[in-house]
Amino acid sequence: VDLISDLHLSPGDTATFEAWRTYLSRTRADAVFILGDLFEVWVGDDSVDAPDEVGRFEQSCADALALTARRVPVHFMPGNRDFLLGADFIARAGLVLLEDPTVLQLGQRRWLLSHGDALCLDDFDYQRFRAQVRTPAWRDAFLARPLPERRALARGLRTESEARKQAGATYADADAALSQQWLALADADALVHGHTHRPRDHALPGGQRRHVLSDWDLLASPPRAEVVRLARDGTFARMPPGEA
Ligand SMILES: [Mn+2]
Numbered sequence: 001v002d003l004i005s006d007l008h009l010s011p012g013d014t015a016t017f018e019a020w021r022t023y024l025s026r027t028r029a030d031a032v033f034i035l036g037d038l039f040e041v042w043v044g045d046d047s048v049d050a051p052d053e054v055g056r057f058e059q060s061c062a063d064a065l066a067l068t069a070r071r072v073p074v075h076f077m078p079g080n081r082d083f084l085l086g087a088d089f090i091a092r093a094g095l096v097l098l099e100d101p102t103v104l105q106l107g108q109r110r111w112l113l114s115h116g117d118a119l120c121l122d123d124f125d126y127q128r129f130r131a132q133v134r135t136p137a138w139r140d141a142f143l144a145r146p147l148p149e150r151r152a153l154a155r156g157l158r159t160e161s162e163a164r165k166q167a168g169a170t171y172a173d174a175d176a177a178l179s180q181q182w183l184a185l186a187d188a189d190a191l192v193h194g195h196t197h198r199p200r201d202h203a204l205p206g207g208q209r210r211h212v213l214s215d216w217d218l219l220a221s222p223p224r225a226e227v228v229r230l231a232r233d234g235t236f237a238r239m240p241p242g243e244a
Helices: 014-026 045-049 053-069 087-092 124-133 136-143 147-166 176-186
Strands: 002-004 032-034 074-076 102-106 109-114 190-193 201-203 209-212 227-230 236-239
Touching: 014 053, 045 053, 045 087, 045 147, 053 074, 053 087, 109 176, 124 136, 136 147, 176 190
Parallel strands: 002 032, 032 074, 109 190, 190 209
Antiparallel strands: 002 227, 102 109, 201 209, 227 236
């Protein structure tokens, strides 16, 4: 089973899109799990039908997913960037929607999968924002706005977040105590998540493991892209997409 996350696909980055599409078409995995932030931003499924660059790009992403989904199941867990991705796109792209978190039982081992943003408790402002936007009322009100307005709002949020990054803002990591609590509830001994863009394998105080996925940015130097593969024998491996 392949796990990827944080591709942050956008019309302006064809290098990452092409690497991702090539990976999807060639992977030898029996299933692909996308653990959130596949898209840099998602403002509603109606955007795919817009007769412009963004709509055409999102359509080509749906096509790549649907083509892969004919061969192997492709699962999608929403991230903080694409939590508004809805049933229309899920159906169009042939995806299986996952709850966050989800337990994956593979062979004798139980893995807990998450995007990871809900674990970053020390990002106080973000947790407040998250609690607000994940309500059905907020979602309905936002999606009822005209598409150009939603896109403009998303651009504004992104500019703000870029400005915070430029100003040297630091971001929290997944909370160890909450990670252990989630693992205990799920009866799993390893957590795999993305979101923080800090790929590493951690040992938790209780002996469990926390594995962080890499983001994908083919325009960065050096370029970043990684696939995590879980096997039935309980093993965990990181590999470049070209070797998957
Ligand atoms: Mn994220």
